[in-house]
Amino acid sequence: MPNSLWLQTAYPREQFPPLTEDLRCDVCIVGGGLSGIANAYFLAKEGKDVVLVEKNTLLNGATGNSTGKLTVQHDLVYAKLLKQFGLDNTKLYYEINEEAVRLGKSIARNDELKVTDSILYSQSRQGTELLKNEMAAYNEIGIPGEFGQNSELPIQIDATITLKDESQIHPVRFGQRLVKLAVEAGARIYENTDVLLMDLKKNLLFLKSENTIQFNELVLCTHYPIEAIRGMQIMKLSVDRSYIVSAVADMALRSQYIAVDSPKRSIRTAQIDGRTFFLLSGESHQAGMIEYTQINYNQLYHELRSVYRLSTITNGWSAQDPQTPDMIPYAGMISSGMPHVYISTGYRKWGLSNSLASARIISDLIIGKTNRASALYSPDRTGFGSFLLQSLKNTGLVVKEFAGGHITRMNAPICTHMGCRTRWNDGDETWDCPCHGSRFRKDGSVLEGPATKPLNL
Structure with missing residues (x-):
């Protein structure tokens, strides 16, 4: 694994x-x-x-x-929150996350944390329009972002929003x-x-x-x-899984990056015990829905070699995280x-x-x-009335996977949480449940909940 x-x-x-x-x-x-x-x-x-x-x-x-980014720049979020929650609540979301970043800076020692700029970038005209919309939200909230074209990456970038003095950490x-x-x-x-x-x-x-x-x-x-x-x-709660790969690099980037359009990528470097590593993340999908996940790793490995000219690959791993409506x-x-x-x-x-x-x-x-x-x-x-569509979407997925899994994956182990059929994840060598995101090791033991009991293999 x-x-x-x-x-x-x-x-x-x-x-x-x-x-x-x-x-x-x-x-x-x-x-x-x-x-x-x-x-x-x-x-x-x-x-x-x-x-x-x-x-x-x-x-x-x-x-x-995780990717180890300790920042208030949570992708394209503030324009959406403004529309849904209004100025006061959106500003509050920004402020309490900013307090969390400051707390991290006060706790960390040595190379556990590095102060760095966080940058959103676009690669298309549509992406740039999204960035302009997000920058307008920054201005309304009072977030000190800078709109321009600020990048050290060897890829075509149309525009950026830079937020200075954020953090990246060694999360462990x-x-x-x-x-x-x-x-x-x-x-x-x-x-x-x-x-x-x-x-x-x-x-x-x-x-x-x-x-x-x-x-x-x-x-x-x-x-x-x-x-x-x-x-x-x-x-x-919907659950997404994304992939991260790392390689030895010659020098550290000045900033950390995330794309707002396709291909969706998160990029940073890390300096650990005198060595520099380049981290590339992307290739997300809904958890438990793909069996041949090695293709996601392979795509990122290919980009490390072909785009960033890095050949000494060190690690590949994945993570999943629930999302509220x-x-x-x-x-x-x-x-x-x-x-x-x-x-x-x-x-x-x-x-x-x-x-x-x-x-x-x-x-x-x-x-x-x-x-x-x-x-x-x-x-x-979030009462059911406000987000009924998302609730029905998630519930519908569960019903579909419960019924379909028992028909199409009759030999797959049954998740011990609510009885859905799992899928084998070849890249991580785990059994993943598409209904609620439970994961099991090759031997059937629980890796991630909500399941609490091992598979019957």
Whole structure:
């Protein structure tokens, strides 16, 4: 199975034990990515007794497989948010993500973070019109972007929007720094601790080890929430997968880039332990819908060699991230009927800043502190009436794949989440579920939820 550049170059890893006894705590956090770790850090600093459990190892999921861009420039987003949410809410989205970037800069040490410019670029007349529309949104919100033609890349670029002094991070090393701070603040962390069942009336988690965790508050940072169906979030999240490849480079780029039109590419360099790496990302598709995914890697490998003249390829990996119907993540109470259960998800591939922003929102809710972004990020904000079309689209996909999969892929293993037939992913050597994004290793064990039980191979 592919391994990301970040996981391969992590600091020597501190191993945390599996949980082998019954525990009680103020707050239990499920999920050991940047979102869960940030929640543990914020809450432990406030004096809460925090337990974080991760079914595999810390930072091995979306965080460890990201592009590592810590920026407020989240592709073409602000013009769309202005139209949907108005000026005040769109400005708020920008400001809390900007606060997250500043927080990252204050936490990071050594080569965990590099200050760099973020650049959106167009390659066509249509793309340039999109950029002009986005620049108008920047001006209305007060985002200090610069429109022009600013590029060091060996490709044809028509126009750019540059946002100065943003950040790129080594997401795993940065996450390891945050883990250290969380533990120093008093958080208890357990790896290889698998949650099988939840009794939300009794505030109990039941583990695969047959132990239990009694909690007062529960925070689900599991990428795709295990209990999402209760709050109907399962009908409101689509899941996309994209691919990243890296190669040794002679020198670092001055900026980091993302295309707004086709071919859709994300580009940056990283300097790790005296070596420079060039990262190229793209070739997205809906998770679980393609069997022969190696073709996506091959296309990016070809571009590294032919366009960027880089021959020493080091890594190829992929990542997936849920997206809400209105582009803003969910961070808050899962539903009004369960005020002690919180979810954090739907980052739309911009989980580094949004993880930190969402963790601040949830931790403020738990300690009783007002957070001005809590309503904007609330999972309750998207009633079915407002986004019925997207809900029906996602639901329709599930029904189609459930029925069609059982007819056309009769020998494929059945996902243990809701019974859909999985697809083999040849590039990553995983079984992927097209219904809700669960992923399983070659041996059938769970790699990513919402499934909690292994495949019956």
